[in-house]
Amino acid sequence: MIQVNNLVKRYGELIALDHFSLEVQDGEIFGLLGPNGSGKTTAIHCMLSLLTYDKGDISLFGKPMSPRSFDLKKRIGVVPQEVAVFNELTVQENIDYFCSLYVSEKAERKKLVEEALQFVELTDYRKFLPRKLSGGLLRRLNIACGIAHRPELIFLDEPTVAVDPQSRNRILEGIRELNRQGATVIYTSHYMEEVEQLCTRIMIMDKGRELATGTKEELKAMIRSGEKLTLEVPELAEEQLEEIRKLPGILHVNFDGEHLVARGEGEGSALMAVLDLLRQNRIPVGRVFSEPPTLNDVFLEITGKELRD
């Protein structure tokens, strides 16, 4: 569906994309994950031929993409990062306008607009002007404008920024539904939970480069870090801490006076071993938390910094 080879994009001295390559298969929900400024949006703009680039090839649907590839553009839907709607047109008029850029036949368009309204659950707001909508509803309108023409390939650039959790869940469910209906989705975000929850394959990016690509399981398998154990412990002597560090399958241990945080290694769990050791030393244990490794851990281990700076 999408093939990007060795893409290089410079803004003066800054290299926004550094030999960036990507391959997306038909029917995937492909996530581009990276911190702000990592090159996700630039990559999308290059793929859409909105930006010139210095080197590389891009092909969509097996054909090279150019600004005048109108036959390809007809099959693509774009949901930009910012809410891009006309404040002067109603919800329905907005969807109708953007749909009309793709579909000229009036009766067909009417049907598509109606479907899009139902899809984003904005039928009750069809006569509303965008300024009367809440942030979440606006985001849904933004999505409706991008998908009303039923595209085969949808680019969603951080569609859930500044959206409340309820609306976010509805948006994510909508994206899954679009994928079930046959659309291939390219989804960018710096929210790792979203990407983890939604995407079938994920690329982690930083500084315009691909760091790792794969399913979430494959990505997590690439790193040494395993589960993260957090135990409420009232006190702990340095010798006891040293004993925990020496336990097999433990990578790091940290104690802040209240919480003992231990990072396991690989897929196994060191929870029982830690609990046994604390019991032997007659140290009371409060609440216990166990978290599997996240994409943030993957990013942290690869780059040495947190995904959310």
Next chain:
Amino acid sequence: MKVFNSCIRIMKRRKASFLVYLIIFLVLVVLMTTFSVENYSTDFSAQKPEFTLINRDGESPLINGFREYLEGYGTEFPLPDEEQALQDAVFFQASNYIAVIPEGFTASLFGENPVPLQKTTFPDSAKGYYLDSLVNQYWNQIRMIHTAEPELPEDQLIQKTAESLAVTAKAELFSENETPPVPVYYQLYCQMQGYILIVLVLLGISTVLMVFHRPYIRLRNMCSPMPPEKVSAQTILYGIAISVLAWLLLTVFGLILWGHTLSGTDLRQILLLAANSLTFTITSAGIAVLASCFLHSPNIQNAAANFLSLGLCFLGGVFVPLELFGEGMIRVARFTPTYWYTFAVGEICSLTGFSAGELGPVWQALGIQLGFAAALFCVTMAVQRHRNSVEEGFGQTRTEYEA
């Protein structure tokens, strides 16, 4: 035509502010037209300067006749016969002319050494010169009639003098093939029309272009399979439609308001005035398109509409007759399209024929206005190109379309 239809729809949503502007400005234009007529009037009416007559020679028929004669041309401003009061009156120009009839003036009038009349006036005062010439004329005439008929009694002498001075020469002006003048009200309306045209065209075009210039709207349009030229063509079509609509509206309004005064006016002059305002509409569209590149919000848009329209119209002589401008001011005004618009209005209204020579300045003014429009459109394209080259497009990036 979806883009065009959406432009119209956006305009309809903003029609309230458009109509408010239209009504306020039309009322303003009608008021200004009515009150400015005086400045443009070519009718003549005689002024009555103020004079003071101090008689130290005692009352006599000759002096009374002189006073009556002066009252026919001026208004007497009585003053006490005190030196200080007379000096103050001259200094503060309370009276334009003070004539003091000295003692023995009447007795010596027809003798060999007449006592001269004492006259005081403000230096270089036109009214003073005017009254002085009347006074000289009167006494010279009296002396002349007395010389011719020395036996004539005083009352008859005064009567004959008054009759001879009342005779005026009759002058008639004939000119062949003269076009009746365009009524001053319609001329003024046409002139003020320039102001409201700029405002309406600027608001009409920038309201929509501002929306289409928003970065993410541009992004969405460029991602679509509709070629950008097609989007531009439809927005241009909208610009033409709204400009022509504004021009039509104002032209028809002018004809409704002042049409009854145009019965004797040559149709060609009316058509030329319409052509001039249409040309200016095109120039206004150029201003609007360029201004839209820098407008981002309705507040800035309203401020810009007022600033540009008022500034250009004051400079261009829409509100103040060009004749009242100094040479330096006119030199600056020539660099504004409004100057050439008002210049063309003046030229068309003063046309006495339609020969190539007479129409030359009109065509020149229309051509210059079109030149301004072409220059404005070129500058707009250059601004757009520059903006793209400094990567100020959506997401701070440069699009390939405009690269």
